[in-house]
Amino acid sequence: MGTNTREPSIEIISHRGASGHRPEHTLGSYELGARFGGDFIEVDLVATSDGALVARHDPEIGGTTDVADRPEFAGRETSRIIDGAEITGWFVEDFTLAELKTLRATERLPHVRPENTAHDGEYEIPTLAEIIELAKELTAELGRPIGVYPETKHPAYHRSIGLALEPLLETELDENGLRGPEPEVPVYLQSFEADSLRALADVGVARVFLLGGEEHFRPYLTPEGLADVATFADAIGPAKDLVISRDTDGNLTEPTSLVDDAHEAGLLVHPFTFRSENRFLPTNFRSGGDPNAYGGFAAEYEAFFEVGVDGVFTDHSRHAFLARELFERGE
Template sequence: MAAPALAGPGEKAAQTGAAQTATTPAGNGRKAALLIVGHRGASGYRPEHTLASYELAARMGADYMEPDLVITKDGVLVCRHEPEIGGTTDVASRPEFADRKRTVVLDGVSVTGWWTHDFTLPELKTLRATERIPAIRQQNTLYDGRFEVPTFQEVLDLRKRLSKELDRELGVFPETKHPTYFKNLGLALEGPLVRTLRRNGLDRRGAKVFVQSFEATNLRELADRYRIQVPLVFLTGASGGPFNDPRSYADYLTPAGLRELNDYVSGLGPEKGQIIPRKADGTLGTPTSLVRDAHRAGLKVIPYTFRAENSFLPAELRVGADPSAYGKAIDEQVTFLRTGIDGLFTDNPDVGVLARTLV
């Protein structure tokens, strides 16, 4: 599947930040350009951020695998949703690590648990992954204790192997998690990320790689200091703003803010409610102007996160009263794809691949 035409920061500099009017391809061309990103792998079917989850996403047809990156005490990038691993591994049941439990201030919030930066990689490799939301995804608990916490390098090795086996180039869409927090610990994520990409020949124009972050300053540093060549994607929330940043996400998403982002960012990853908000009764409302505004600023739009269970769906697309049961997830994704977005993050890549054919 061809990647959308997103420019890396080097090309952004050559464009001197000029806003470019994007056009949406029609018909089969548009379908081919839509990206299906396996959110933390195929995390609707396997515990997230495991090699099993990433592999299943690829076999279901995802164009990209999405690993969240945190770091160990000895400076190795590993794939976890958060640096706190009490809810995604069996560490709480390991008496040898009971004394590692502690409270830290993570982006201004006190959080108690076990932290990747308190473990060396060999120690972390003794742990096993568990389902993060077992109340909703009980079927995933079948795999608790089966899989290791993978390194970023292991994900890239898997990508290379599966690309050959499936005869199509798979992409990788890493996210830097809490980069300011880790930098303040002396464990900055930027250098290890760029070095890993370059060691694998992936920091180059045309590589099927995007790097994403909720922190604009992190992306600016990757562009300006590290001269990263792959496209950068700014993730946004429906409220608040990046940590330790005086600007809100809403400010970044004004027409002027989007034009400024175009200097170093090639795409947006908004929370899906920023594309189609929900009304007071939980049903889908009227689409906002964000897709149009972003395209006018020369930015692609790939929202998150699409899931199949009723608890994550708008009210009119739920089926039955069981929050864990599947609702009309295909309908939701088709509805969003028809707004002109350029792809989506989904825990159920097979649903995304099917929805893409129906646009």
């Protein structure tokens, strides 16, 4: 591992689709992300009670579907401990795929993206198989590869309840022609858990180790730690602040050595997550007083492109595409 052979370029990874413009993890969001210039459809995977892989940000779906308004499912509200945190709500693993398909997606951040709520109730919860089919259709229509970038969400938790994600994912990829060195559409597999990526070694596609800012990720940020990552992954997906830090006022400061160190280890670097609203931007790139208005997002992309990142996770694929165009033209 650690010797990824993909052509060097800046990949645009549509984070949960065009989630700045449509409710996340819906076929409408994924399609729009690709049409806006995204190279990959980024998917968070969780499992239903009957072993179907579906796209939701977390097993709990009270905040991203209309399940709370469905009286037939009122009795399924419960509490679970996931990765040490107690969460109350409705959980995908308590629903069959058929039951889940009766629900409709809703906007996860209505206070930030109120325009997206106009699409509440419009979309079903998609399966991984449906997403792969969409990627193939868009690849044929747009005349350029549209890849898939699935994440195993809380894989240790899923194993603990008898719904291990890795075998399910491996089967889906196999059945859809996405295994081995020449999949029908490009594929990255991603996870915050190293054991999950190790379990997917036999799939034969690129794997990405996600790195958050939590203390337990710190050992991986050294040259020695990155050399270890290169034994089970082809890329890292670090939180943005691990690439370029912010000061106490939230201003973007100087790059760390992470990109250079990762490249030295043979790893690509795909930081997350770029969002165009002022509230998410570095303080020195914000514009005006409305936290939900777009700020100077192009300047943030440029700063990261200059550091040498190989891709970006973004909620606004069109903005990333335009920023990449400007950067590549030297403007």
